[in-house]
Amino acid sequence: LWWGHRIPVWYCQKCGEMIVSREDPKCCPKCNAPESDLQQDPDVMDTWFSSWLWPFGTLGWPEKTADLAEFYPTTALVTAYDIIFFWVSRMVMAGLEFTGKAPFHDIYIHGLVRDKQGRKMSKSLGNGIDPLEIIDMYGADALKFTLGYMAAQGQDVLVDKDSFKMGSRFCNKVWNASRYILGNLEGRNLVPVADSDLTELDKWIYSCLNRAVETARAAFESYRYNDGASALYEYFWNEFCDWYVEATKLSFRGDDDNEKDRAASVLLNVMEESLRLLHPYIPFVTEEIYGKLPLEEIVENRKKAGAQKIISSSVYTGLLVDAPYPEVQTDRANAPVDERFDVLKDLIRGIRGLRVECGLDPASKLHVAVKVTKGSSAEVIREKTDMIELLAGVKQIDFVESSPAKSIGTVGSGFEAFLLVDEGINTEQLKARFEKEIAAEEASVKKSEAKLNGNFAQHAPAEVVQAERDKMTESKRRIEKLTGYVKSL
Numbered sequence: 001l002w003w004g005h006r007i008p009v010w011y012c013q014k015c016g017e018m019i020v021s022r023e024d025p026k027c028c029p030k031c032n033a034p035e036s037d038l039q040q041d042p043d044v045m046d047t048w049f050s051s052w053l054w055p056f057g058t059l060g061w062p063e064k065t066a067d068l069a070e071f072y073p074t075t076a077l078v079t080a081y082d083i084i085f086f087w088v089s090r091m092v093m094a095g096l097e098f099t100g101k102a103p104f105h106d107i108y109i110h111g112l113v114r115d116k117q118g119r120k121m122s123k124s125l126g127n128g129i130d131p132l133e134i135i136d137m138y139g140a141d142a143l144k145f146t147l148g149y150m151a152a153q154g155q156d157v158l159v160d161k162d163s164f165k166m167g168s169r170f171c172n173k174v175w176n177a178s179r180y181i182l183g184n185l186e187g188r189n190l191v192p193v194a195d196s197d198l199t200e201l202d203k204w205i206y207s208c209l210n211r212a213v214e215t216a217r218a219a220f221e222s223y224r225y226n227d228g229a230s231a232l233y234e235y236f237w238n239e240f241c242d243w244y245v246e247a248t249k250l251s252f253r254g255d256d257d258n259e260k261d262r263a264a265s266v267l268l269n270v271m272e273e274s275l276r277l278l279h280p281y282i283p284f285v286t287e288e289i290y291g292k293l294p295l296e297e298i299v300e301n302r303k304k305a306g307a308q309k310i311i312s313s314s315v316y317t318g319l320l321v322d323a324p325y326p327e328v329q330t331d332r333a334n335a336p337v338d339e340r341f342d343v344l345k346d347l348i349r350g351i352r353g354l355r356v357e358c359g360l361d362p363a364s365k366l367h368v369a370v371k372v373t374k375g376s377s378a379e380v381i382r383e384k385t386d387m388i389e390l391l392a393g394v395k396q397i398d399f400v401e402s403s404p405a406k407s408i409g410t411v412g413s414g415f416e417a418f419l420l421v422d423e424g425i426n427t428e429q430l431k432a433r434f435e436k437e438i439a440a441e442e443a444s445v446k447k448s449e450a451k452l453n454g455n456f457a458q459h460a461p462a463e464v465v466q467a468e469r470d471k472m473t474e475s476k477r478r479i480e481k482l483t484g485y486v487k488s489l
Contacts, residue, residue, distance in 0.1 A: 004044035013037045052090035055103035062098075072099065076106040076223075084109065108223040111156035113147075118158060134164050141282035142167035148281055149229035170233060171285050174278065177241050178289045181267050184252060188264045190297050192305035201247055201387075202266050203334050204341045206310050208239040209270065210332035213277060217328065220280070232278055240274060243345065247387050266311075268298055273312050276323050283321065290320040340380040344388065347381060347417055350410035351392040354419045357485075358408070358430055365395035369404050371416040378414030408485045421489060431489050434482045441475045441482070448472035 010019040015031040019038065026035050053061075059068040073095070079088060088107060095103035113129075114120055121128040134143045146167035150157045198206070212235035219228030251263035272293055279286045295317040307313050309331035316323050351368060360366070372378045381388065385397050400418075403409065406427070407418035421427055448468055451457070457465050 004047055004050050007041040007043050007045060009041040010038045011041070013039060048086050048090055051087055052094040053098075055091055055095060056099055072103065073101050074104050076108055077104045078108045078110065080112050081109050082112060106223070110151055111154070113157045113159060116158050116160045118156070129159065129161065134161065137161065138164045138168040139171060139284070141171050141285045144283075145170055145229060145281045148225045149233065150226065152226045153224060170237065171282055173237055173241060174282065174285055175289065177236075177245060178271065178275075178292075180245065181264075181271050182292060184264055184267070185294070189261045190265045190268065190294065190301055191261050192301040193262060193265045193269065193311060194305045195308045195310045197262060198266065198310060200337055200340070201244065202270075203310065204337050205240060205244040205270055206332045207334040207338055208235055208244075209273065209277070209326075210329060211235070212239075213326045214328045216277060217325075229281055232281060236274060236278065240270070243341075243391075244270075246391055250386055250390060265301065268293065269302075269311055272298060273314070273326050275320060277326050279320050279323070280325075287320045290323075336377075339377045343378045343380055343413055343415065344384055346412040347378075347415060348388060348392045350412055350417050351388075351394065351419070354408060354410055354417075355393070358419065358425070359433055360425070362393070365393055367396045367398075367420045367422055368392075368394055369398040369400045369407065369418040369420055371400050371402070371418075373414040376414030378412070381415060406489060408488055427489055431486055434486050434489075438479055438482045438486070441479045444475045445472055445479070448475070 008021060010021070010025055011017070012019065012028040012031060012033050014033040014037050015028060017028055017030040019025050019029065024035075025038055027033060028038060050057075055074065056068060056072050059065060059072055061068055077088065077091070091103050095101055112120060115125075115127040117127075119125060119127060131143060142164050144167070146159075146164045147157065149166065150159070150163070212231050215231035216228045219225060219231065245267070248263050248267060251259050254260070272290075272295070275286045275290050275293075279290075299315045299317055302308075302311070302313055302315060305311070309329065312326075314324060347370070351366065355362065355364075355366065370381055372381055382399065388394060388397060398404075398420075403416070404418055404420060406421045408421070409416055409418040411417075421430065448471060451468055452465070452472070456468070460468075
């Protein structure tokens with residue numbers, strides 16, 4: 001069939017008789033004209049007439065083929081919402097009518113892919129995006145991950161070519177992190193690692209991995225692919241790369257070769273399982289990396305260590321496409337460790353924020369003071385000063401009982417942190433910077449107040465008015481904070 005099922009109607013060229021028949025007629029039933037004088041209607045049935053047969057017609061029906069027995073009914077149909085009546089419901093009706101079975105168990109209805117202006121992509125508008133062009137520009141994995149990340153249920157996907165840069169950046173992050181970890185294997189001996197050999201940092205990343213696995217599996221089962229993509233992005237980019245991999249540099253900077261071997265072995269174990277977790281979203285990049293892992297050695301060490309409750313016991317060494325997907329392991333969940341590391345991350349982010357607020361050189365080493373609430377989870381700060389110094393760019397941490405003079409601070413759960421304005425920071429220059437920002441925020445507040453007290457509030461959409469109010473509230477908050485900084489200086 002080129003265009004569809006031809007209409008089963010023939011016209012006699014001699015007497016004008018219209019013939020409707022299941023079989024090709026051999027002659028005109030009225031005037032007995034031969035087949036050569038019969039002309040079939042040149043038009044075809046509506047396209048949905050043939051497409052509703054697709055689930056079983058492609059498998060050899062009406063013959064009882066092996067493919068039909070094996071693959072019908074199928075598991076799921078993936079479709080946009082605009083053809084539910086035209087196609088989906090008709091396939092169900094045809095399946096029940098001709099086979100006695102519905103053609104699929106699940107129907108995943110996704111949004112439409114539109115351009116950035118919200119218009120449906122079409123030939124007439126010329127606003128379509130060729131997937132092959134995107135693959136040439138960014139790669140197939142970037143295309144797949146970006147669409148998965150954006151495909152929220154109940155929402156259309158608005159994209160242009162630049163949208164796929166996000167997926168490309170993520171694929172590059174996975175590649176570069178893997179290259180760094182594999183690069184650290186030079187001169188290292190991989191060793192068997194048991195759960196008892198894991199540091200608190202290792203237990204934290206396994207807890208993060210467990211949450212990501214749980215979210216990803218739930219997302220696949222409920223067809224919420226964007227939830228899965230978001231969870232994997234957060235886990236790999238932020239928790240694994242930005243926190244865990246960076247913090248393990250402490251192990252590799254030391255002189256203890258046994259610790260370096262242990263840290264490299266744990267890193268590889270986490271990396272191997274992370275690649276299995278990421279594979280459905282970025283199959284080509286992860287498959288390439290997986291092939292570069294020393295899988296035989298990893299598996300041999302897992303066998304030597306024996307079955308563990310936290311570290312993976314997988315002994316798979318084949319292609320990643322056939323590897324077992326990670327399972328949720330309850331023994332990995334560790335709420336106390338999560339809470340302690342949440343405090344550390346909160347502190348480090350706070351110190352980084354103060355650096356940005358003050359316009360200080362990212363390479364400069366800071367002098368900070370920390371006031372810790374006794375008995376709180378923030379006590380971990382006293383234990384992890386080396387990690388804080390590394391990740392926050394700090395040269396010295398003092399523990400104090402009260403707010404030090406000439407300092408600007410930030411508050412977190414169970415702690416207060418202060419950036420000490422010492423000889424390494426120009427106090428007058430810093431005050432001038434804050435006062436300039438205060439003036440700019442005060443001008444913004446006046447502008448917002450004028451808009452909200454005028455016709456704007458009566459005529460603008462409610463969400464626009466609320467956005468202006470939120471903007472003014474944020475400006476007032478910054479004024480209060482910056483004024484406090486100036487007073488403390």
